Every structure is written in C-alpha cells, then in structure tokens.
Amino acid sequence: MYNIFEQDHKMAIEMGIPYVFRFRPPNDNTLSELKENYIWFSDRDSLNDELDSNPEFVKLSTHPSELKLLYDTVAENILDPRTKKYFDRNMTPENLQEFANTKIKPFVSSFGIACFTMYPMNKKLWEIYSEDNKGVCLHFDSSDDPTFFHNILPVHYVSEIKEREYSPISQPNHIIDLFYKKTEDWSYEKELRLLKDRAGRVKFKTSSLLNVLIGYAAEPDFIEKVVTAVKEHYNNVKVYQVTGPISIGKLSYKPLYIPE
Known part of the structure; x- marks a missing residue:
C-alpha cells in the first residue's frame, strides 16, 4: 500500500497549504482539462448552493x-464634458447609490470560482x-x-449567511469575503x-500536478483515457487507482502508471 497522500495531508496541516486536491467527474470535460492543463472556473450562478456567494446578501x-x-x-473620473454635465444635473448621491446597487449582481457573477479541498480521504466528495x-x-x-x-484560501463555515454592508470606495476588497463563507452544512x-x-479556462503549470487518483468504480475506458x-x-x-471505499484517514490504492 502506498501512503503518499496520507503523508502529503499531514505535511499540509503542519506547513499550511501547499497540497490541494480537486475532484472531477468521469467525462470529456475532465479529460480536456487534463490534456490541456487548465482548470475551469465557474461563475457563481453555476454553484450547487444557492446561498454560496449570493449577491442578494450584499448591500x-x-x-x-x-x-x-x-x-x-x-464625478472626478468622468472625463467627457457632456457626460459630466449630465451627471452634475441629474445625479445625486442617493440615486447613484440606487443605481450602483443594480451592478452588484453582475459584478459578483463576473468572478470565476474553482473549488479544491485539503483532504482527499473524503467519502462524500468522492461520491x-x-x-x-x-x-x-x-x-x-x-x-x-x-x-x-x-x-x-479556506472557506469559513458559519451557522448562517448574513447580509453585509459594502463600501466600494473605502473598502473595495471587502466584497471578496462573500466568496469564502458557506453554511455549516x-x-x-x-x-x-x-x-x-x-x-472559464485558466492554465496551470504542468509541474504543479503531482498525482492523479482514479476512483475504484471507474470504467476501464475512462481509466485508459486518463492514463494516456x-x-x-x-x-x-x-x-x-483507489482499491476500495474511502474511510476517514485511510485511502488504499494501487499504482497504474509511474513515470521512469
């Protein structure tokens, strides 16, 4: 039995992150990511938790x-004279704030999100x-x-997601906190x-990928494509390849391909 993953997880706890793990399904998208060394970053509307990064909690x-x-x-950043004149005549701090509120959702949705875990011996994630x-x-x-x-960064799990006040000028990065909170469920x-x-697609260095661990129930055709x-x-x-069901702290597997 190999124990590289147990060793790496222990090291990650002792030294902080560097070892991170990402689960992927057995489909053509996963094979494409492997072949072209990229990670697909989803927008928040594609996440499987409706509370996750929800812009409705930002005011x-x-x-x-x-x-x-x-x-x-x-006002100071409007360079076009005609636009500046229109702004001065028609815009107040209050209706500017009302207009800016409508831009929160598209701003949040513009970010790409990729999920990893610090713990590969995780039965639910495999499932x-x-x-x-x-x-x-x-x-x-x-x-x-x-x-x-x-x-x-690690996600912080809380009992409930609460509405947060956002100050886009004095605290422009505070909205990022929205992406790193999920409920305890x-x-x-x-x-x-x-x-x-x-x-969308963002490339990673091929040398940063250390190992590929295939699930024990994987189909032979998918296994062959991954190895290739x-x-x-x-x-x-x-x-x-994992040789049996995963339990907490234990992961048994066999080598399928070890480069010379």
Whole structure:
C-alpha cells in the first residue's frame, strides 16, 4: 500500500497549504482539462448552493460619508464634458447609490470560482464530485505555481449567511469575503477556494500536478483515457487507482502508471 497522500495531508496541516486536491467527474470535460492543463472556473450562478456567494446578501452602504465618497469618486473620473454635465444635473448621491446597487449582481457573477479541498480521504466528495467514485481526484502542489494558486484560501463555515454592508470606495476588497463563507452544512468539504477575475479556462503549470487518483468504480475506458492523457502531456505525474471505499484517514490504492 502506498501512503503518499496520507503523508502529503499531514505535511499540509503542519506547513499550511501547499497540497490541494480537486475532484472531477468521469467525462470529456475532465479529460480536456487534463490534456490541456487548465482548470475551469465557474461563475457563481453555476454553484450547487444557492446561498454560496449570493449577491442578494450584499448591500451598498447608506452612510452619508460613503455616499458622498462614491459620488465624488465617480464625478472626478468622468472625463467627457457632456457626460459630466449630465451627471452634475441629474445625479445625486442617493440615486447613484440606487443605481450602483443594480451592478452588484453582475459584478459578483463576473468572478470565476474553482473549488479544491485539503483532504482527499473524503467519502462524500468522492461520491458527489467524482460521480460515485467513477472519476478522479487531482493532487496539486500549489507552491509550484504561485501565480495560478495566488490567494487560494479556506472557506469559513458559519451557522448562517448574513447580509453585509459594502463600501466600494473605502473598502473595495471587502466584497471578496462573500466568496469564502458557506453554511455549516457544507463543512464536510473542507474546501479551499480559488478566485479569478473571469470565468472559464485558466492554465496551470504542468509541474504543479503531482498525482492523479482514479476512483475504484471507474470504467476501464475512462481509466485508459486518463492514463494516456497523463503519459502524453506530463513528465512526472503518477496515476493511482483507489482499491476500495474511502474511510476517514485511510485511502488504499494501487499504482497504474509511474513515470521512469
């Protein structure tokens, strides 16, 4: 029995992140990600929890000083004279704030989100995100690609998601907190989350992928395609297959491909 994953998880706890894991289902999208070394970043509307990163919980501050700051900042950055004249005649701090509130949802939806975990010995994740142990778990060393994994952070689990006040000028980054809170119902995921400024494909360094772990119920055709993708597109990635159901703290597997 190999114990690299148990060792890596222990090391990750002792040293902080660098080892992170991502579960994927047995489909063509997963194979495409492997072949072309990218991660698909979803928008928040594609997430499986309606409370997750929900812009309905964000309200712009109505404090007079924040309203004035927003108004002055917008006014100072209007360069076109005709637009500036229209703004001065028709816009007040209050109706500017009302207009800005309508832009929160598209702003939140513009971010790309990718989910990882710090713990591969997770029965539920294998069942849910790897299509009942038929898919894969990708094992990354985030320290090998600090640009791609910049600001990967753990999700904070709370009893309830509460409305938050957002001050876009004085605290522009405070809205990011919205993406890193989920209810305690999801705490079993032990999620690490990575944000990008857009949804879609984002490439990672091939050297940051360490291992591919295939579920014990994977179909032979999918296994063959995974091994072939790894052989053709990576130099040092190993492929293993889980040999039985996962239990907490225990993961047994066998090697399928070990590069020379």
